[in-house]
Amino acid sequence: MFGIGIPELLIIAFIALIVFGPGKLPELGKALGNGVNELKKAFSKTTDPKNDNKKE
Template sequence: MGQLGLPELLIVGFIALLVFGPKKLPELGSGLGKAIRDFKGAISGKDSLPEEEKKETDKQEKPAGK
């Protein structure tokens, strides 16, 4: 109970193909993959800010004159 096997995954994939169509399905898959990567990165504590933005925020956070 609670496990997805190959037959269940094939059924879900077929229903998704019927609902979204073959042109939209790759876009949904890549969006889902990006969301999962972002979520895992946030959980593991990795920053998603580019280096330039990190430097700017570091400058703003440091107290002046100390």
């Protein structure tokens, strides 16, 4: 991917824990997950030819 391995991810998680605190991390994780999910939905709608004629 970007050359990010387990040690780098652990360092990023530790810094996030220090900056945001343990109370905010679940909220941030949920918000990030929802954002990624919405991005996937939007991207699949633009690239999936089967969804061209469907109305929402």
